[in-house]
Structures are given as structure tokens and as C-alpha cells.
Amino acid sequence: xxxxxxxxxxxxxxxxxxxxxxxxxxxxxxxxxxxxxxxxxxxxxxxxxxxxxxxxxxxxxxxxxxxxxxxxxxxxxxxxxxxxxxxxxxxxxxxxxxxxxxxxxxxxxxx
Amino acid sequence: xxxxxxxxxxxxxxxxxxxxxxxxxxxxxxxxxxxxxxxxxxxxxxxxxxxxxxxxxxxxxxxxxxxxxxxxxxxxxxxxxxxxxxxxxxxxxxxxxxxxxxxxxxxxxxx
DNA sequence: GAATATACATTGACAAATGAGGTATTGTGT
DNA sequence: ACACAATACCTCATTTGTCAATGTATATTC
Numbered sequence: 001x002x003x004x005x006x007x008x009x010x011x012x013x014x015x016x017x018x019x020x021x022x023x024x025x026x027x028x029x030x031x032x033x034x035x036x037x038x039x040x041x042x043x044x045x046x047x048x049x050x051x052x053x054x055x056x057x058x059x060x061x062x063x064x065x066x067x068x069x070x071x072x073x074x075x076x077x078x079x080x081x082x083x084x085x086x087x088x089x090x091x092x093x094x095x096x097x098x099x100x101x102x103x104x105x106x107x108x109x110x111x
Numbered sequence: 112x113x114x115x116x117x118x119x120x121x122x123x124x125x126x127x128x129x130x131x132x133x134x135x136x137x138x139x140x141x142x143x144x145x146x147x148x149x150x151x152x153x154x155x156x157x158x159x160x161x162x163x164x165x166x167x168x169x170x171x172x173x174x175x176x177x178x179x180x181x182x183x184x185x186x187x188x189x190x191x192x193x194x195x196x197x198x199x200x201x202x203x204x205x206x207x208x209x210x211x212x213x214x215x216x217x218x219x220x221x222x
Numbered sequence: 223g224a225a226t227a228t229a230c231a232t233t234g235a236c237a238a239a240t241g242a243g244g245t246a247t248t249g250t251g252t
Numbered sequence: 253a254c255a256c257a258a259t260a261c262c263t264c265a266t267t268t269g270t271c272a273a274t275g276t277a278t279a280t281t282c
Binding site: 034101 | 119122134
């Protein structure tokens, strides 16, 4: 994995919320889907992932419940809340603005 | 209303290096040019700015010298080094890759 | 029965950003 | 003369997100 995590920092929450917009999911699977979507170029570290879940739940953006697996390891599923959906939209808009700003600021002067 | 700085985090160095690609400049003026370019939507906090200068000089990406102003406050000018130029190119490439990845990961599933 | 994959969780350390404080000079309004 | 804003630099302590290390437990495969 070659992308500096400081470039992703600040987008972790948005990425997780985006994954949950498609339906309830659990941590391990979310991270697998991130790896798959980036062709293995990126993955969230477990500590980062679970820290983010705590943060988002604390903020009321997601809620969680234990799955009823009869077999295999237990899974904690997360659901995006209405607040979470609003937050997601806001973060995406912020990203659009930030992206343009960064591109502008990274451009060198040409005469 | 401004941009959350966590979205800019990790780009501070790139932005400063970009400003110095156009020629030597000093901190206060660099920050003014950032404000101007973003239409006031963003500015680096002074502590962030000077911390970044120390970091970049430490890393050999920039060098500095005192200006010879006869009047007004003293100015410390910064010059980008060859290493700084290389670093800048690398950071811009990283940004291109990171930007695409983030856009991909922020997209929700559509059926 | 040993290794691997699944699945969740906590801890301490680190690095970037920042608030809050500081120094010093020049120009402007009253 | 005096207050105040603008210019221009600097440092320290705190906050925050990331991450390596470590731990728990179950199921499958060889």
C-alpha cells in the first residue's frame, strides 16, 4: 500500500459512511470491500477502523447490533442513521470544495 | 464558513512547496497568497505554517535566509531546493492517485 | 494439532495541526 | 503624543487521528 495515510486522514469517516449507505455491514467486511475497491492499494488498519466506529456511533451517525450468526466469529453490524446520511452528504460536499481548493493551491504559477 | 483542516492535512507541505516553485518568498506573503487564491476560504494558521517551514527545512526541501529590508519587519525568505522540487512532484503524483481512490471509495453502491 | 482466516477490541506512542501566548517594527487615526 | 492595526516572526502545550503491538475467540484446512 503506497498512499500516505495523511492524505486519507479526514476521509475515513466519509468512506465508512459511504459503505454503509448501501446497507448494514460489519467491520471486517467493510475493510475487505475497501481493499477490493482499491485493488489492494489501500486498507484501513484495524485500530483505525474500530476507532472510527466508536467515533461515529458516539456522534450518532451510526448504530450497531450483534449479528445472530449460528457459526463462525461474532459480527457487530452497523447501520447508518438519518444523521449519518446528512453527515455523509455534507462531507461529500466538503470534499468537492476541498478538492478544487487543493488543486488550485497545488498549481504552480505560470507566466 | 471554511474548509475543515483535516481535509487539508497532509497537503500543507505540498501547498507551500507549490508556492515556492514560483520563486523565493516569505511566510507572511505565502499565507496571504493562499488566502487570496482561495477567496478567503482558507488560510494556514501561523503555527501550522512555521511548523511546516521547520519540517521542510529539516528535510532539506527548502532553505532560508533573512531579507535585507531597510524598513519594516524583518522577513525570512525561503528557497525551494532540488530535493524540494522532486518532493513536490512526488507529492502531486500521490495526490492524483489519492484523489481517484477517495472518489471511488466515497461513491455509494448503485444497483 | 498446528496453522490460517475470520472477527472484534484495547493500549501506548507518534506526528500534524492548532490555540494561546510572545517579540518587534511601521503606519494611521485622533 | 497615544492607541491601534498591520506586518512579520517564533514557541510551547494540547488535541486528534493513525497505527503497531497485543489480546480474545471461533471455524476451517492440512
